[in-house]
Amino acid sequence: MRVTFWGVRGSFPVAHPKVTRIGGNTSCVALRAEGAPLLVIDAGTGFRHLGRQLRESEFAKGKGEGALLLSHTHWDHIQGFMYFEPFFKEGNKFTVVARGDHDRKLKQIFQAQTESPYFSYGLDSFKAELTWKPVMEDEQFSIGPWRISTVRLNHPGVALGYRIEHGGRSFIYMTDTAPYTEQWLEHGFHVRKPEKDPEALDRLRAHGKKLDAFTKGADLLLYDTFFTPEQYGQNPHWGHSTPDEGLRVAREGGVKSFYFFHHHPEAWDDDLEARVKSYAKRFGSSDLRIDVAREGETIEM
Ligand SMILES: [Zn+2]
Ligand SMILES: [Zn+2]
Numbered sequence: 001m002r003v004t005f006w007g008v009r010g011s012f013p014v015a016h017p018k019v020t021r022i023g024g025n026t027s028c029v030a031l032r033a034e035g036a037p038l039l040v041i042d043a044g045t046g047f048r049h050l051g052r053q054l055r056e057s058e059f060a061k062g063k064g065e066g067a068l069l070l071s072h073t074h075w076d077h078i079q080g081f082m083y084f085e086p087f088f089k090e091g092n093k094f095t096v097v098a099r100g101d102h103d104r105k106l107k108q109i110f111q112a113q114t115e116s117p118y119f120s121y122g123l124d125s126f127k128a129e130l131t132w133k134p135v136m137e138d139e140q141f142s143i144g145p146w147r148i149s150t151v152r153l154n155h156p157g158v159a160l161g162y163r164i165e166h167g168g169r170s171f172i173y174m175t176d177t178a179p180y181t182e183q184w185l186e187h188g189f190h191v192r193k194p195e196k197d198p199e200a201l202d203r204l205r206a207h208g209k210k211l212d213a214f215t216k217g218a219d220l221l222l223y224d225t226f227f228t229p230e231q232y233g234q235n236p237h238w239g240h241s242t243p244d245e246g247l248r249v250a251r252e253g254g255v256k257s258f259y260f261f262h263h264h265p266e267a268w269d270d271d272l273e274a275r276v277k278s279y280a281k282r283f284g285s286s287d288l289r290i291d292v293a294r295e296g297e298t299i300e301m
Contacts, residue, residue, distance in 0.1 A: 022292065071176065112136040
């Protein structure tokens with residue numbers, strides 16, 4: 001499989017001379033494999049650029065097939081949704097997968113964000129056929145030859161992590177998530193702290209174990225490294241991780257490659273590259289490669 005990073009930034013898109021090497025668009029990753037439909041994870045502002053790149057493909061002729069998996073529907077993961085050119089071409093077919101209890105609710109979530117006075121056109125402007133597929137954590141399903149499983153992440157509003165397998169290779173997408181140590185995050189900033197709520201501690205432990213099984217033996221783990229440990233200490237309830245936590249998960253699961261992802265809007269290229277280099281020096285080995293996701297980069301797996 002081939003993995004391309006179209007958006008690697010977290011929370012807010014950044015246009016600034018200090019992010020030109022790593023990129024400023026928000027979360028969007030595309031997976032391609034011979035004979036398989038296009039698979040995209042998250043529709044941040046990078047999703048629009050992916051759509052433009054598909055102008056020379058079967059999607060421009062209305063013969064494209066693909067699926068969009070959403071970690072969750074916070075703005076930075078859906079801002080490109082209404083700007084994806086292949087959605088406007090009749091004949092294209094897409095499955096939109098996100099966490100939800102039933103089909104109507106999922107469509108309504110997207111419809112609601114286009115309503116006046118927030119936006120100028122609705123989902124009925126799309127000519128492509130969109131099928132809504134709500135999923136929950138701990139599910140397994142297939143899209144063409146892609147085998148996909150889900151896990152619940154520790155984030156306000158709840159996000160899903162995805163493990164995708166094809167041709168003997170495995171790719172894991174895990175953002176946005178806080179560590180499974182201090183607190184259990186639910187909707188909004190509703191926080192359950194273990195010292196006041198023993199059930200929250202049980203949940204955290206159980207989910208920590210689940211993550212180890214979920215990541216086991218993966219070839220590539222793309223992980224939420226939004227915070228430095230100092231920043232995390234200031235805002236643990238925001239639902240984001242540090243490189244230390246991501247690398248702990250990678251080591252527990254015996255992951256082969258670990259990529260920093262969902263970069264902080266104020267993490268400039270120089271700082272981020274120095275940070276990745278320092279972590280690679282301390283924790284990298286011939287068994288664990290450590291790198292940073294850069295917009296526009298493609299990894300052959
Ligand atoms: Zn995010
Ligand atoms: Zn989020």
